[in-house]
Amino acid sequence: MQRRKFLKNSSLTTAGLLSVPVLASCKDENKAPETVPPIQAVKPIAVCTWNFGNATAKAWEVLNSGGSALDAVEQGVMIEEADVTNETVGKGGRPDRDGNVTLDACIMDKDGNCGSVVYLQNIAHPISVARKVMEETPHIILAGKGAEKFAYEQGFQKEDLLTESTRKQYQEWLKTSKYETTINIENHDTIGMLAIDANGDIAGACTTSGMAYKVAGRVGDSPIIGAGLYVDNEVGGATATGVGEEVIRTVGSFLIVELMRQGMSPQEACEVGVKRIMKKNEGRKDFQIGFLAINKNGETGGYCVHPGFTYREYSENGHENRQVSSFYQKS
CATH class of the missing domain: 1.20.5 (Single alpha-helices involved in coiled-coils or other helix-helix interfaces)
Incomplete structure (x- = not known):
C-alpha cells in the first residue's frame, strides 16, 4: 500500500x-x-603598436578614401620606415654590432597570402619588398643578399640606411659593446599594423630594424608569419612588439588569433598570450612584450609585460593612443 x-x-x-x-x-x-542585438562592426579601422599617430593617420587616409586594408597597412608603416628620427624602423634604424643596418618585414592579406624579407640591407622600405615577394614570387620569405638583389630587380633604390645620429651612437656603443634590451619604446624595434577596410577585409604589416647592436644575422619575430604577425579574415589579426625571441617560442600572434576563433575577445586573447610567455619565464623581468589584436567586428585589445606599451587606433570614432594593462604593475 x-x-x-x-x-x-x-x-x-x-x-x-x-x-x-x-x-x-x-x-x-x-x-x-527575444533577440540579442548584433554587434555593430567598426569599419574601416586601423591600429598600430605604439604611439605612431602619423602611421595610423596615413592608413586612415587610405581606408577613408575606399582603399584596401592591404594598401592601408603598407602605406601606414612606410611612414615610420621613412622617418629617420625613428631609430628602430627602416632608414635611420640602429645597426647590428658590426655596424650594418639590417631590416625585417612581413605583410599578410585577407586571403592568407603573405610575404617577408629578413636581414635586408640598403633598402629603405622592406615592407614594400615583402609585398613584392608575396605578389611576384611563389615564395614567402627572401633573405639577405638574395632579398636585396630581388629588391633591385623590382626597381628599389640602394640607400645608406645609417644616419649621422645612429652612426655616432654606434661609435659610442663600441666603447663598451654592452648589449641590453630596454623595456619600452627606446628600443622596442617594431611597428605592427592591422586594418579592416570598408568591405570588412583584414590585412596586417610588421616592420623593424631589429634590436640595436644585435649579433649580425639575428632575426626576431617581426618578419615571421604567425609570430610577429598573423591575419585570418574570418576571425581577426594580431601583431607583436618587444623581444622577438620570446614571441617566436609561443608563435604568439597565431596563438592570439586562434584564441579569438575560440570565442575570446581581443583583450582576453592578448592577456593569455602574454601570460603564456611569462609562464615560461617565471620571475623574469628584464624584457618587454606587447601584443595588439583586432577581431572581425573591429574590437581591439592589447596587453604587455611591463607598463608603458600603447597602441594607436583610428576609426570614425576618433584617433587615440590607448594605454594597455600589463602583467607587472607599476611599482
Whole structure:
C-alpha cells in the first residue's frame, strides 16, 4: 500500500511539474521571441603598436578614401620606415654590432597570402619588398643578399640606411659593446599594423630594424608569419612588439588569433598570450612584450609585460593612443 501511495504521489508531482512549462508556453505562445542585438562592426579601422599617430593617420587616409586594408597597412608603416628620427624602423634604424643596418618585414592579406624579407640591407622600405615577394614570387620569405638583389630587380633604390645620429651612437656603443634590451619604446624595434577596410577585409604589416647592436644575422619575430604577425579574415589579426625571441617560442600572434576563433575577445586573447610567455619565464623581468589584436567586428585589445606599451587606433570614432594593462604593475 505504501508503494502504491508513493507512486501515485510521484505521478501527481511529475504531472504538476510538467504542467508548469506547458502552461507557460501556452500563455506566451503569441509573444515575440527575444533577440540579442548584433554587434555593430567598426569599419574601416586601423591600429598600430605604439604611439605612431602619423602611421595610423596615413592608413586612415587610405581606408577613408575606399582603399584596401592591404594598401592601408603598407602605406601606414612606410611612414615610420621613412622617418629617420625613428631609430628602430627602416632608414635611420640602429645597426647590428658590426655596424650594418639590417631590416625585417612581413605583410599578410585577407586571403592568407603573405610575404617577408629578413636581414635586408640598403633598402629603405622592406615592407614594400615583402609585398613584392608575396605578389611576384611563389615564395614567402627572401633573405639577405638574395632579398636585396630581388629588391633591385623590382626597381628599389640602394640607400645608406645609417644616419649621422645612429652612426655616432654606434661609435659610442663600441666603447663598451654592452648589449641590453630596454623595456619600452627606446628600443622596442617594431611597428605592427592591422586594418579592416570598408568591405570588412583584414590585412596586417610588421616592420623593424631589429634590436640595436644585435649579433649580425639575428632575426626576431617581426618578419615571421604567425609570430610577429598573423591575419585570418574570418576571425581577426594580431601583431607583436618587444623581444622577438620570446614571441617566436609561443608563435604568439597565431596563438592570439586562434584564441579569438575560440570565442575570446581581443583583450582576453592578448592577456593569455602574454601570460603564456611569462609562464615560461617565471620571475623574469628584464624584457618587454606587447601584443595588439583586432577581431572581425573591429574590437581591439592589447596587453604587455611591463607598463608603458600603447597602441594607436583610428576609426570614425576618433584617433587615440590607448594605454594597455600589463602583467607587472607599476611599482
